Amino acid sequence: MDFYGYTGKILNVDLTNNKISVENAKVEDLTQFIGGIGMNCKLGAELLKPNTNPFSPENVIILGVGPLVGTITPGASRIVGLSKFPATGAIANSCGSMSFGFNLKQAGYDHVIISGKSEKPVYLLILDDHVELVDASKVWGQDIVETTNYLWKKYDGCGVISIGQAGENLVLGALTLIDKTSTFGRGGLGAVMGAKNVKAIVAKGTKGISIANPKEFKNLYKKQIERIRNYPQRNSWIELGMLRSLPINLMLTAKGEKKKARQASEKYYLKNLKKRRIACPSCPMADKDILEIKEGEFSGLITYTSSVINPLLMFTLDSLESANQAVKIFDLIGRYGLDSLTITSLFEFLGRMYDKGALTKEDIGFEWKRDYKTLTHLIEIIAKREGSFGNILADGWKKLAEINDTIANEMLTIKGLDVIFDPRFLRLGTMEFEQVVNPKGAHVASGGSPTYVGAGGTMEKFKNHFKRMGIPDSAIDRVFIPPLKEMGIHVGRLTRYSEDWYTVLTSLGLCARAQMNRFWGLELATEFYNAVTGFDLQLDDLRKAAERSWNLLKIMNIKEGFTRKNDKFPKEWFKPLKLGENELEFKDFFGGTIITVDIANQLIDDYYDERGWSKENGVPTQEKVKDLGLEKFL
Amino acid sequence: MAKSKSLVIIIHEEKCTGCRICQLICSSIYKQRFCPAEAFIQINDAYELTPKITFLDDCILCGQCAKHCLYGALELKEVEE
Numbered sequence: 078m079d080f081y082g083y084t085g086k087i088l089n090v091d092l093t094n095n096k097i098s099v100e101n102a103k104v105e106d107l108t109q110f111i112g113g114i115g116m117n118c119k120l121g122a123e124l125l126k127p128n129t130n131p132f133s134p135e136n137v138i139i140l141g142v143g144p145l146v147g148t149i150t151p152g153a154s155r156i157v158g159l160s161k162f163p164a165t166g167a168i169a170n171s172c173g174s175m176s177f178g179f180n181l182k183q184a185g186y187d188h189v190i191i192s193g194k195s196e197k198p199v200y201l202l203i204l205d206d207h208v209e210l211v212d213a214s215k216v217w218g219q220d221i222v223e224t225t226n227y228l229w230k231k232y233d234g235c236g237v238i239s240i241g242q243a244g245e246n247l248v249l250g251a252l253t254l255i256d257k258t259s260t261f262g263r264g265g266l267g268a269v270m271g272a273k274n275v276k277a278i279v280a281k282g283t284k285g286i287s288i289a290n291p292k293e294f295k296n297l298y299k300k301q302i303e304r305i306r307n308y309p310q311r312n313s314w315i316e317l318g319m320l321r322s323l324p325i326n327l328m329l330t331a332k333g334e335k336k337k338a339r340q341a342s343e344k345y346y347l348k349n350l351k352k353r354r355i356a357c358p359s360c361p362m363a364d365k366d367i368l369e370i371k372e373g374e375f376s377g378l379i380t381y382t383s384s385v386i387n388p389l390l391m392f393t394l395d396s397l398e399s400a401n402q403a404v405k406i407f408d409l410i411g412r413y414g415l416d417s418l419t420i421t422s423l424f425e426f427l428g429r430m431y432d433k434g435a436l437t438k439e440d441i442g443f444e445w446k447r448d449y450k451t452l453t454h455l456i457e458i459i460a461k462r463e464g465s466f467g468n469i470l471a472d473g474w475k476k477l478a479e480i481n482d483t484i485a486n487e488m489l490t491i492k493g494l495d496v497i498f499d500p501r502f503l504r505l506g507t508m509e510f511e512q513v514v515n516p517k518g519a520h521v522a523s524g525g526s527p528t529y530v531g532a533g534g535t536m537e538k539f540k541n542h543f544k545r546m547g548i549p550d551s552a553i554d555r556v557f558i559p560p561l562k563e564m565g566i567h568v569g570r571l572t573r574y575s576e577d578w579y580t581v582l583t584s585l586g587l588c589a590r591a592q593m594n595r596f597w598g599l600e601l602a603t604e605f606y607n608a609v610t611g612f613d614l615q616l617d618d619l620r621k622a623a624e625r626s627w628n629l630l631k632i633m634n635i636k637e638g639f640t641r642k643n644d645k646f647p648k649e650w651f652k653p654l655k656l657g658e659n660e661l662e663f664k665d666f667f668g669g670t671i672i673t674v675d676i677a678n679q680l681i682d683d684y685y686d687e688r689g690w691s692k693e694n695g696v697p698t699q700e701k702v703k704d705l706g707l708e709k710f711l
Numbered sequence: 712m713a714k715s716k717s718l719v720i721i722i723h724e725e726k727c728t729g730c731r732i733c734q735l736i737c738s739s740i741y742k743q744r745f746c747p748a749e750a751f752i753q754i755n756d757a758y759e760l761t762p763k764i765t766f767l768d769d770c771i772l773c774g775q776c777a778k779h780c781l782y783g784a785l786e787l788k789e790v791e792e
C-alpha cells in the first residue's frame with residue numbers, strides 16, 4: 078500500500094551477522110501505536126527478552142520517527158530511541174532532535190532496529206536505499222565533535238548520532254549527541270552503542286515525503302504558522318532561547334553570588350557567548366545555540382548546545398569562577414559524551430561527602446578541591462575509566478552508593494539517575510513528580526506541566542490548558558481534587574495526562590518544549606495527523622494510543638522487576654534545601670502546602686488509580702490490559 | 712517607456728538557522744512533496760558557522776521560499792529592470 082506521512086518501512090540491522098533487511102510496517106500497528114514512542118514500545122516489547130543485560134548483543138536499540146517528521150509541520154523533527162538503559166536497568170525511550178530524524182525519514186524509514194554486536198568498530202550509514210556498516214577505525218577513540226565533523230564533511234547535509242570516549246568505555250551514564258548539539262539517551266544509550274561497537278549512526282535522505290490530503294494540510298499549516306509568526310514573544314524566544322525559561326542568574330543571586338549572576342545574565346550571554354542560532358528542520362522557534370567565547374580565558378572556543386542553560390547550570394558549581402570556565406567544561410563533557418547534568422550533581426555531591434568525611438583522599442586517590450582543575454580531572458577519569466575511583470564513578474550512582482551508608486542515604490537520585498528537577502527549588506509540578514513514577518528515573522521531559530500556566534493562573538486558565546492537552550471531560554474534575562483542598566491541583570492525577578500528552582506529541586514527532594508545545598492541542602494534532610496520513614482517527618484514538626504505549630512500557634518494566642518500591646520520592650526532599658541564606662521546603666505547586674511523606678504517598682496512589690494500575694505494586698489491572706488490547710504482551 | 716518590475720531575493724546567510732523551511736516549501740509547490748533534496752534552493756553546511764545558500768537554475772524566482780523564511784535570511788525585493 079502507499080503510505081503518506083509514514084514511509085511504512087522498518088530497517089533491520091543485525092550487527093553480528095552484518096545483515097541488513099527492510100520490513101513493512103502494519104497499518105494496524107501504526108494506528109494503534111501512532112509512531113515514535115508508541116511504535117518503539119511495540120517493537121521493543123516483541124524483541125527484548127526480560128532481564129537482558131544492557132551490554133549484551135541481545136539488547137536492541139530501536140530508533141523511531143513519527144508520521145509528521147520530514148514534512149513542514151512546525152517543530153516536527155523528534156527522534157525517539159528505545160533500549161534497555163544500563164544506568165537504571167529500565168527499558169525506556171529517550172528523545173532528541175536536530176536533523177537525524179528528519180534525514181532518516183527522508184531516507185525512507187520510520188524505524189531502525191539495531192541488534193547484535195559488531196566484531197569491529199563501525200558506523201551505520203543510511204543513504205536512502207544504500208545501508209552499510211562502515212569501518213570506523215578512523216574515528217574510534219575520537220570525541221563526538223571530531224567524529225561529527227568528519228562525518229558531516231564526508232556526507233554533506235547528513236544527520237549524525239555519535240558517541241564519545243565515554244560511550245566506547247561503557248561509562249554507564251554515557252549519552253550520545255545528535256549533530257553535536259542535542260543530547261540523546263541520558264542513562265547510557267551511548268554506552269549501549271559502545272558495547273555494540275557502533276561509533277555513530279549517519280542518515281541522509283533524498284526521497285521526500287508525500288501528504289495524503291495536501292489541500293487540507295496547506296490550510297492547517299497556514300493557520301498554525303501564522304499563529305506562531307504572530308506570537309508576541311517569538312522574537313525574544315529566538316533571541317534568548319531556553320535562557321528565557323530558566324533565568325539562572327536569579328538562582329545565583331539567591332545563592333548570594335552577584336558577580337557570577339551577572340555572567341549568567343541575558344545581557345552577558347548576548348554580548349559574550351552567543352555566536353549563532355540554529356534550528357531543527359521545520360522549526361519556526363529556533364533555540365539551539367552555537368556559542369563562542371569572545372574574550373578572556375579560552376577565547377575563540379566554539380561549542381554547540383541544545384541550550385546555553387546547560388553550561389550555565391554548571392556555572393552554579395562553586396568550583397567555577399567564570400562563565401568561560403563553565404562553557405569550556407561543558408564542551409569537554411559533550412565531547413566525551415558524558416551528561417553535564419549528572420557531572421554537575423556528582424561534583425557537588427562528592428564535595429559535600431568529602432567535607433563530611435564520608436569520602437577520603439584514600440577513597441578518591443587525589444586531593445579534593447572545589448576548583449576547575451579538580452573538576453576537569455574528575456571528568457577525565459570518568460570518561461577514560463582511570464583508576465579505581467574513576468571506575469566506580471563510571472559505573473554510576475548505584476556503584477558509588479556501595480562505598481558507605483552516608484553516601485547511599487544522602488545522594489539525590491531516582492532509580493539510579495540524579496534528580497534534575499528538585500521540587501524544593503521549583504515546587505511540585507508534573508515534571509518533578511514524573512521523575513518518581515517514570516520507569517526511566519530522573520530525566521527531563523515536558524508535556525503539559527502546570528507551569529505553562531504559572532502559579533498565578535486562574536483555575537479557568539488551568540482548565541483550558543488541561544483540555545488543550547487532551548484531558549477528557551470525564552477526568553477533568555478529578556484533577557482539581559488534590560489530597561488537601563488548598564493544593565488546588567492534583568499533580569499525581571495530572572501527571573498521567575501529562576505523560577499521555579507528551580507521548581502523543583513525541584509519537585507524532587512534534588517538539589514538546591514549552592515554546593512549541595503551547596501551539597498544539599490534541600484536537601489540532603489529530604487534524605494534522607489525519608491530513609498527513611490519510612487515516613481517519615478520532616481524538617480518543619490518539620489518547621488511547623498514548624495510554625496503550627505507556628502501559629506497554631510499564632508492562633515491560635514490571636518484567637524487569639520494577640514495582641512500587643522503585644517509585645520512591647528521595648528522602649532528601651523532605652528535608653529543607655539550603656540555598657545561600659535561604660532554606661527551601663518541599664511544597665506543592667502553589668507553594669501553600671508542605672508535602673509530607675503521607676501526602677507524597679497519596680499522590681502516588683492516586684497516580685496509579687488514574688492510570689488503572691493497582692495501588693499495591695503499580696501494575697496495570699487485568700481490566701486495563703484488556704481494554705487496551707495488550708493481553709498478548711503479558 | 713514604462714519599466715517592468717521583477718523580483719530578486721537577497722541572501723543573508725548569517726541569519727540562516729538551517730531550518731530548511733524554504734526547501735520544504737519550494738519542493739511542496741514544484742515537486743508535490745516535501746523533499747529538500749529536490750528544492751530549487753539548496754542549503755549547504757546548514758549547521759556550520761556560515762551556511763551556504765544557492766539557487767539552482769530551475770528556480771523561477773516565485774519568491775515563495777523567501778515569504779516563508781521566518782528568520783530574515785531571504786529578503787524579497789522588487790527591482791526595476
Ligand code: SF4
Binds near residue numbers: 728729732754764785
Ligand atoms: S534560508 Fe530561511 S528558511 Fe531557508 S534554511 Fe535558512 S533560515 Fe530556514
Ligand code: SF4
Binds near residue numbers: 770776
Ligand atoms: S523562488 Fe520559488 S522556485 Fe525559486 S527556490 Fe524559492 S520557492 Fe523555489
